[in-house]
Amino acid sequence: MHFSINDLKLLLMSLIISSIISSIIVYILTSTFNLELQFMFSNWVIDISAGLALIFSLILIIRERNRKIEGKKYVSLFIAISLWFSAEIIYTYYQSILRVDVPYPSYADSLWLLGYIFMAYHLYSSFYYWNKKKKFSESSVFIITIFSVLLILFLVQSSAITYSTDIYLILVDILYHIADGIILIPALVLLWNLRHKKILYIHRALISIFVILNTFANVGYIFTFNSGINIIIEHAWIWDLIYNLSYILLAGALFWYDKLIKILNKKIDQSVILNKKQFQLMEKQNKFESIGNNSYLCIDKENIKDTINKLITNAKTKISLLIFIRNKYSHNLITNLNLSLTNFKISNNPKIRILFDNLDNLKLLLSTTPANLDIKYEKIAKILRADMIILITDNQHLLYIDLTNKINSDRILAIYSTDNNIILHFCNLFEYLIDLSELREQSSEYDEE
Numbered sequence: 001m002h003f004s005i006n007d008l009k010l011l012l013m014s015l016i017i018s019s020i021i022s023s024i025i026v027y028i029l030t031s032t033f034n035l036e037l038q039f040m041f042s043n044w045v046i047d048i049s050a051g052l053a054l055i056f057s058l059i060l061i062i063r064e065r066n067r068k069i070e071g072k073k074y075v076s077l078f079i080a081i082s083l084w085f086s087a088e089i090i091y092t093y094y095q096s097i098l099r100v101d102v103p104y105p106s107y108a109d110s111l112w113l114l115g116y117i118f119m120a121y122h123l124y125s126s127f128y129y130w131n132k133k134k135k136f137s138e139s140s141v142f143i144i145t146i147f148s149v150l151l152i153l154f155l156v157q158s159s160a161i162t163y164s165t166d167i168y169l170i171l172v173d174i175l176y177h178i179a180d181g182i183i184l185i186p187a188l189v190l191l192w193n194l195r196h197k198k199i200l201y202i203h204r205a206l207i208s209i210f211v212i213l214n215t216f217a218n219v220g221y222i223f224t225f226n227s228g229i230n231i232i233i234e235h236a237w238i239w240d241l242i243y244n245l246s247y248i249l250l251a252g253a254l255f256w257y258d259k260l261i262k263i264l265n266k267k268i269d270q271s272v273i274l275n276k277k278q279f280q281l282m283e284k285q286n287k288f289e290s291i292g293n294n295s296y297l298c299i300d301k302e303n304i305k306d307t308i309n310k311l312i313t314n315a316k317t318k319i320s321l322l323i324f325i326r327n328k329y330s331h332n333l334i335t336n337l338n339l340s341l342t343n344f345k346i347s348n349n350p351k352i353r354i355l356f357d358n359l360d361n362l363k364l365l366l367s368t369t370p371a372n373l374d375i376k377y378e379k380i381a382k383i384l385r386a387d388m389i390i391l392i393t394d395n396q397h398l399l400y401i402d403l404t405n406k407i408n409s410d411r412i413l414a415i416y417s418t419d420n421n422i423i424l425h426f427c428n429l430f431e432y433l434i435d436l437s438e439l440r441e442q443s444s445e446y447d448e449e
Contacts, residue, residue, distance in 0.1 A: 015206075015252040042240040043092035049247035050085040056254035057081050063258065064440075073125040073441070076118040081250070083115035102232050104225055105172040116179035120186075123211070126204065127186040129441040136193045144188045152181040155219060162226040173222055180215040187211035199260065199435045206253035213246035257439070264436045265382060271429040272385050299399070299414040307399060307416060308391065315350045315393040320430050322355040322390040324380060325403060350394075355380050355433055381437040390426055398423045 057078040064074060087108040094103035130136065159173035191208035194201050221239045225232045299307050312319060352375040387403035401414040417423065 015249075015256070018248060018252070042237065042244075043088070043095060046240060046244045046247065047085075047088050047092055049244050049251065050081070050088045053247050053251040053254060054078075054081045054085045056251050056258065060254055060258050063261070073122045076125075077122040080115040080118035080122065083111045083118070087111035087115070102225065102229060102236075104221075105169065109172055109176075113175050113179060116183060119211075120179075120183050123183055123186040123190070123207075126441055127189060130190065130194065133438075134193070136189055140192045141189055144192065145185055148181045148185050148188075151184075152177050155222075159222070159226065173226075176218055176222060180218055183211050184215050199439050200441070203253050203257045203260070203439075206249045206256065210246045210250040210253065213242050213249070217242040217246065260439055261436070264432055264439065268382060268429065268432045268436065269385065271425060271432065274425065297416040299416055304399075304401065304414050307414070311391060311393045311397050311399060316348045317350050317394055318392075319350050319352040320355075320390075320392040320427070321352065322380075322388070322430065322433070324355075324357045324384045325387050325389070326357070326383075349374060352376070353378065353430075353434075355430065355437075357383075378434050378437050379442055380433055381440045381442045382433065390429075392423060392426060392430070395423060395427055398426060400426070 057074070061074050061078050090106070090108040090111065091103060094100045094106055094108070100106075155177040156174050159177070160170055187208040190204050191212075194204055217239045220235075220242070221232070224235045224239075354375060355378045357380045389399075389401040389403065391399040391401075396418060398417045398419075399414055400417070
């Protein structure tokens, strides 16, 4: 990751410490000899942990409300957490108010089971994005699926044997086992396949661990319940401890995600403003004047196409192209870029990555793109503060076109630079935008068609 990690280390340590402290509190409160106090205290702590997860999920979808397609998976997660939080409150009501020692099954279970539908949508949406982007190991998907299916079959058979005459209890147990198995598969696959260097790794890992812990607690709860009322009462504190820890990790995953988005948005805004100011200073120079050590060169409107052609033709290893255009003055420039990418021989076959915002611009750019070019596309997941085209080749040559300037024949439109510091800043901008796109799991619209 291309930003300071100090805040994130502090955040991770805070998450670990809060998880430990919360678990200790649950253990102390549930170790009391008074059964009513034990149930009351443990339920309160779990309700608070689930409530934190609900609050963080609400904050997240409010901040991401402008993300339409990509935001659906987090709206789904919010609904799932809302249903599970409501179920926890109802469960607390049964034990604390109605004095039911083990309210299973109850109305709370209907909410828990309904929540699985929305949690499954969230997890499988993420599974689909990452499998399409990185292609998960087929062996990992196969092994995890077989393991989950065998586990479900074993648990279903165990419940059927235990409650051979109680169809209602068998049905509730089976629904829990199937629901747990359904969400366990994508959670395990994501945890197995995502690399720790990915910006989304900790967020996805924490959600996967939440699913694993929650499934383990469900299996343990149902198993001890099947063993007898005294057994479940004696061991309830264990499952309460695990349920609470799982909710803490889920809340931490959402808080971590929100923190990363804010850091990346700040870094992107700072980078755009800083680099634009630097180039605005260059524009004030006489366009025929040699600037510094020839690391800057102002390009007239008439010479932009030739400059683009030269940079792309001479590219050896890498071409990075960012196109962010919200207004209606882009057709000729995009057409010139397209001609440069397709009509000129690129002998070294460099890797090309294109960051785009507007699908119409991308389609125009791809109108005659040969199939043999190695091109990867990333849809920009943020509205930038300026319309621009940025072309970087081999991390050594930069062409910056600021389209927010009024275009006329007397105006300098683009700046070419070989300054290492400036190029590094813009390369970091590319990485920030790619990180933000991956963090939001935003697929390229072009790839989906």
